[in-house]
Amino acid sequence: MSEHRKKIYVETYGCQMNVADTEVVLGVMDGVGYSPTNEAAEADLILVNTCSVRDNAEQRAHQRVSELKEHKRRNPEVLIGVLGCMAERLRTTLIEKNNLVDLVVGPDEYRKLPKLVEDAYAGQRGIAVKLSRVENYDDITPLRTDGISAWISVMRGCDKFCTFCVVPFTRGRERSRTLKSIVDEVRKLSAQGFKEITLLGQNVNSYHDGEYDFADLLKNVAEVDRTIRVRYMTSHPKDMSDKLIETIARHDNICKYIHLPVQSGSNRILKLMNRTYTIEHYLGLMQKIRPLGVLKEMKYDGAFMFKYSPRENTKAWDMGDDIPEEVKVERLNEIIKLQEEISFDLNRQLIGETVEVLVERDSSRSSDDLLGRTDTNKKTLFPRENAKVGEYRRVKVERTNAHTLFGKLFPGVN
Numbered sequence: 001m002s003e004h005r006k007k008i009y010v011e012t013y014g015c016q017m018n019v020a021d022t023e024v025v026l027g028v029m030d031g032v033g034y035s036p037t038n039e040a041a042e043a044d045l046i047l048v049n050t051c052s053v054r055d056n057a058e059q060r061a062h063q064r065v066s067e068l069k070e071h072k073r074r075n076p077e078v079l080i081g082v083l084g085c086m087a088e089r090l091r092t093t094l095i096e097k098n099n100l101v102d103l104v105v106g107p108d109e110y111r112k113l114p115k116l117v118e119d120a121y122a123g124q125r126g127i128a129v130k131l132s133r134v135e136n137y138d139d140i141t142p143l144r145t146d147g148i149s150a151w152i153s154v155m156r157g158c159d160k161f162c163t164f165c166v167v168p169f170t171r172g173r174e175r176s177r178t179l180k181s182i183v184d185e186v187r188k189l190s191a192q193g194f195k196e197i198t199l200l201g202q203n204v205n206s207y208h209d210g211e212y213d214f215a216d217l218l219k220n221v222a223e224v225d226r227t228i229r230v231r232y233m234t235s236h237p238k239d240m241s242d243k244l245i246e247t248i249a250r251h252d253n254i255c256k257y258i259h260l261p262v263q264s265g266s267n268r269i270l271k272l273m274n275r276t277y278t279i280e281h282y283l284g285l286m287q288k289i290r291p292l293g294v295l296k297e298m299k300y301d302g303a304f305m306f307k308y309s310p311r312e313n314t315k316a317w318d319m320g321d322d323i324p325e326e327v328k329v330e331r332l333n334e335i336i337k338l339q340e341e342i343s344f345d346l347n348r349q350l351i352g353e354t355v356e357v358l359v360e361r362d363s364s365r366s367s368d369d370l371l372g373r374t375d376t377n378k379k380t381l382f383p384r385e386n387a388k389v390g391e392y393r394r395v396k397v398e399r400t401n402a403h404t405l406f407g408k409l410f411p412g413v414n
């Protein structure tokens, strides 16, 4: 007689680390009879995996948790839990302030979920928010929902303590999985037909398992299956070594896309931020990576741009916030406009070129079109013809905007 499996619904906010953590949570709960559902209304267990990087991320999570109460009204048996960085930062206040919340579990305590859920069904609301110096979940098989691209957390935590950032307080100290455990996982993913692997870490290039550094890891992962594209994020300028840059250049299947936060173009601000590098050092790295004011000088293909959001308990919180909101908005709009022009300019240079894309999914605009990505991470839209998700196809670029290339399939599958 088939076992009655319960349903788990997880809503994930924030960075790719949280996306990968949700797959670990689904893997842990799969082991105790929970199957994922995309419908909160069907779920026995509803979890919100949260982000604390900026205040509005937390406000959105609070809002979402209160919206989920309708499911508890419909079925009082339903359990609601808060996971991730906000759970770690706010801890018991989440339970004290909100009688909707049955569980509060931090990023290093997901193994305890089955027991906490069991206790919560018995009426005992649970909290587990201890940070670990060793936890890597490397023996847990994430329950992956995407069959093309896989995320692998190769390390957890951050030791950099940038003065504006909560991550070291919500995700603890840096610890890296062994190179062997990661390469074994990549072999399994290759056998399962995955086409792209992204290695994740708060500071992925400070990976070190005691024997091997990140350049060694990237090389070994790339050599498992050369038909798999390898990506990684997020890097820190301080750990971008010549060895790493050479390893990227030497392997065709390591994507030529580097996400390298600059944070500020001013050495005075970089010092206040405790970023441990100067703008000269950063620009020097860029010269090595791409033989070029920072945005105008660097000509990034794309950029993540946000207003500063003071975070409690960070050193920057004590420095106060002396920039009026309207000035922040003005400055942010200025760099967004400049970056849009630069991205459009760079994309325009690809018109008439043929680019190789990994076909990822149907276009959300039209079912006649497919969406793929170049190894430089450029979104590319093209008419479907005989292309299939998971294939590498060549596309001739016909037009573009700042964010997307538009083109037609080039005859023949790669």
Ligand code: SF4
Pocket: 158, 159, 160, 161, 162, 165, 166, 167, 168, 202, 203, 236
């Ligand atoms: S490097 Fe700095 S900004 Fe990035 S996660 Fe660590 S403390 Fe935060």
